[in-house]
Structure formats: C-alpha cells, structure tokens
Amino acid sequence: MFAKPFVTALSGHADGVYCMAKHPGRLDTLISGSGDGEVRLWSLSAQKAEWRTAAHRGIVNGVCAFPQLDRFISVGMDKTPVNTYVGRNAFSGVDHHRQNAVFATSGSQVDVWDVERSEPVTTFEWGADTVNTVKFNQTETNVLASCGSDRTVILYDLRSSTPLAKQIMQLRVNAIAWNPMEAFTFVAASEDHNCYMFDMRRLDNAVNIFKDHVSAV
Structure with a gap:
C-alpha cells in the first residue's frame, strides 16, 4: 500500500525553474x-511567493539556505552569488554546511567559503573540467561530495587539504543526495538513466542501483 503524496503547484517564474x-x-x-535570474521564497501552505528579487543576470544554477542564519x-552563470561573493568562473551549484556559517560552490573547482569573507577559505581541484554540483554530508558535516563533467564522483574533507577519494562512472553524474540518517x-x-547508491567508505561498487527512468536523471 502506498501513501498518497502531497502535491502542490507553484507557478510564476517567467522562464522556468532551474533549481x-x-x-x-x-x-x-x-x-x-x-x-x-529571478529568485523566489515560497510559502508551501499559502502556495504563493512571499518574496522575490532579480538576483542574477542569467540562469540561477543553485540555491540554498543556512539553517542557523x-x-x-x-x-548563477554571471559568477556572482548574492552579488557579494565573486568567483573566477561561473558557478554551477551551491550547498550549505549544516552547523557552521560555511558554504561550498562548484564550477571549475570546488570552493569553500566563510560567509564573512569575500574569498574562498579552501579550494579543491582534482582534474575535472567542470564540477556539476557539490553537496555537504548532513551527518558527517566536514565531508562533501561533488560530481564532474569527467564522469567522476569525488569526496572531500574540510579537515584535509586534498580530496579523499574518487570514483569514475560509466557516464556523467548530474546530481548527488546524501542520506540524512545514514552518515556514509x-x-x-x-x-x-539510473541512480546509484554508494557507501563512501567503499566507492568501487554501488550498494544498490535504482532503475526505471527512461532518460537521464
């Protein structure tokens, strides 16, 4: 027996939702x-936008909120997150640290930023032409993962100056999601067309493969 999903429709963006x-x-x-380039804050219960702004000159590639701020x-593609933190190249994704006032961006590399500073505090590079996205582990909060245009999935640790591990996939990975209850x-x-579940301690083989999409996930 399947539970009925909660579904609501939020509309209003003139040029499609990208993130x-x-x-x-x-x-x-x-x-x-x-x-x-427009960013909106929505109320799910009211099913309407409560705030909006023209934040970027071009596509918005990623959004995230700080839980403690x-x-x-x-x-976005204009290289300027929130018109405050300016990178050398266009940004393709962003994610926040669960506890600290720190966030990470992806693009030509993975940069880690302190919200109070205008330059990255840490930069990770490991061969990818473009890093598509970056995500913080929600339990092991010093660990983050990225995927790149060179078909790689790479793990990093904020406590280390070098990446932890790399896995090369058959085709490109477009997105990553950490399990909030299982740290690894x-x-x-x-x-x-598939989704692959990994244990970060053993990247050589997927723990499970989820199939049924008929196009790229």
Whole structure:
C-alpha cells in the first residue's frame, strides 16, 4: 500500500525553474531560482511567493539556505552569488554546511567559503573540467561530495587539504543526495538513466542501483 503524496503547484517564474531548495529549519519555506535570474521564497501552505528579487543576470544554477542564519545564497552563470561573493568562473551549484556559517560552490573547482569573507577559505581541484554540483554530508558535516563533467564522483574533507577519494562512472553524474540518517550513504543520479547508491567508505561498487527512468536523471 502506498501513501498518497502531497502535491502542490507553484507557478510564476517567467522562464522556468532551474533549481529549488527547502529551508532546513522551516518546513513551510521553499526557495527557487529561474532561467531569467529571478529568485523566489515560497510559502508551501499559502502556495504563493512571499518574496522575490532579480538576483542574477542569467540562469540561477543553485540555491540554498543556512539553517542557523536568516539568509540564503544563490549562484548563477554571471559568477556572482548574492552579488557579494565573486568567483573566477561561473558557478554551477551551491550547498550549505549544516552547523557552521560555511558554504561550498562548484564550477571549475570546488570552493569553500566563510560567509564573512569575500574569498574562498579552501579550494579543491582534482582534474575535472567542470564540477556539476557539490553537496555537504548532513551527518558527517566536514565531508562533501561533488560530481564532474569527467564522469567522476569525488569526496572531500574540510579537515584535509586534498580530496579523499574518487570514483569514475560509466557516464556523467548530474546530481548527488546524501542520506540524512545514514552518515556514509549517498545516491548519484546518472546520465545512463539510473541512480546509484554508494557507501563512501567503499566507492568501487554501488550498494544498490535504482532503475526505471527512461532518460537521464
């Protein structure tokens, strides 16, 4: 028996939604970014946008909220997240640290930023032309993962100056999601129509493979 999902329709972006993120501390709040650079904060219960701004000159590639701060961050093709933190190249993704006022961005490399500083505090590079996305582990909060255009999934640790491990996939990985209850488990969404579950301690083989999509995930 399957539970009926909660479904709501949020509309209003003129040029399509390119990214979304839930607020980690507010069940009712959702953030979205569009193809024309607009960012909106939505109330799920009211099913309407409560705030909006023209944040970027171009596509918004990622949004995230800080659980401990009353602020959020967006990144886009114009290289300027929230018009405060300027990178050398376009940003493709962003994610927040669960406890500290720190966030990570992806692009030509993975940069880790302190919200109070205008330059990255740490930079990770390991061969990828473009890093598609970056995600913090929600339990082991010093660990983060990225996926790149060179078909790699790479793990990093903020306490180390070098990446932890790398796995090369058959095709490109487009997104990563950590299990919030199991510290070592994450799922990678692939161009080969499948999702792969990994244990970060043993990247050589997937723990499980989820099939049924008929196109890239």
